[in-house]
Amino acid sequence: MAEFICTTCGAQYPTSDTPPSGCRICQDERQYIGALGQGWSMLALMRRNHFCNFRQMEPGLMGIGVVPQFAIGQRALLVRHPAGNVLWDCIPFLDDAAIEIVQALGGIRTIAISHPHYYTAMAEWARAFGATILLNAADRQWVTRPDPAVQFWDVPTHEIAPGLTLINCPGHFTGGAVLHWAEGGRGKGAVLSGDILQVMPDKKLSFMRSYPNMIPLDASTVRRIAETMQPWAFDTIYGAFHERVITPDAKAVLDFSVRRYLAAVTAPPVDPG
Numbered sequence: 001m002a003e004f005i006c007t008t009c010g011a012q013y014p015t016s017d018t019p020p021s022g023c024r025i026c027q028d029e030r031q032y033i034g035a036l037g038q039g040w041s042m043l044a045l046m047r048r049n050h051f052c053n054f055r056q057m058e059p060g061l062m063g064i065g066v067v068p069q070f071a072i073g074q075r076a077l078l079v080r081h082p083a084g085n086v087l088w089d090c091i092p093f094l095d096d097a098a099i100e101i102v103q104a105l106g107g108i109r110t111i112a113i114s115h116p117h118y119y120t121a122m123a124e125w126a127r128a129f130g131a132t133i134l135l136n137a138a139d140r141q142w143v144t145r146p147d148p149a150v151q152f153w154d155v156p157t158h159e160i161a162p163g164l165t166l167i168n169c170p171g172h173f174t175g176g177a178v179l180h181w182a183e184g185g186r187g188k189g190a191v192l193s194g195d196i197l198q199v200m201p202d203k204k205l206s207f208m209r210s211y212p213n214m215i216p217l218d219a220s221t222v223r224r225i226a227e228t229m230q231p232w233a234f235d236t237i238y239g240a241f242h243e244r245v246i247t248p249d250a251k252a253v254l255d256f257s258v259r260r261y262l263a264a265v266t267a268p269p270v271d272p273g
């Protein structure tokens with residue numbers, strides 16, 4: 001008996017004797033089945049040669065990843081908050097060392113996740129810390145391991161705690177969300193974006209339905225994302241991976257990135273300016 005974990009995307013499945021017939025998340029066009037076919041692991045096996053790394057992104061914000069890299073290379077962000085810490089996104093691994101370190105940082109009250117590629121081992125994390133999991137209701141069909149800790153939200157914005165607000169940005173996934181952290185970005189505001197707003201290697205943003213398969217979003221969806229983010233103040237965007245950070249002036253970078261994207265997908269071609 002084990003909770004099998006997909007080695008390509010990191011999604012964990014309910015307790016079973018044999019692995020699931022396939023991974024629903026990898027069968028979707030926003031992921032893929034690896035070259036060696038569907039592979040499975042489990043926490044007990046991973047604990048033999050994996051561990052968590054911790055990287056402070058700014059005071060009050062700790063990145064938590066997996067070494068060696070596993071699945072998509074997901075990393076979570078622990079936001080420390082007086083009303084209870086929030087784990088933004090999740091990872092497909094957890095061990096006693098990570099539990100002890102995170103407990104020492106104040107534990108986790110709420111796990112909030114940008115989209116299904118980060119659902120990963122959320123049930124393990126919720127159980128270890130007695131946390132609630134907040135997921136957007138529009139993506140409920142992608143929950144591979146249901147758990148009593150999961151609560152769904154279905155409004156445009158959902159305030160988790162003062163200054164910590166989930167914003168629904170349909171695009172990559174219909175329930176795709178970013179987290180606005182008013183005190184983040186060293187007091188100038190930060191957005192924790194997963195790959196809903198994807199920080200690219202040139203420290204600009206892109207907006208794709210599928211990143212591995214390069215399926216772009218249509219122009220009107222990207223315009224709507226820009227409108228959704230317009231009212232929010234922020235200077236920093238923390239993207240999907242440790243090194244994918246835009247600071248300072250992240251809001252201006254978002255505006256430029258939207259213009260660049262629309263120029264690329266709109267005919268006739270126009271200069272992004």
Ligand SMILES: [Zn+2]
Binds near residue numbers: 006025027
């Ligand atoms: Zn998978």
Ligand SMILES: [Zn+2]
Binds near residue numbers: 172195
């Ligand atoms: Zn994704």
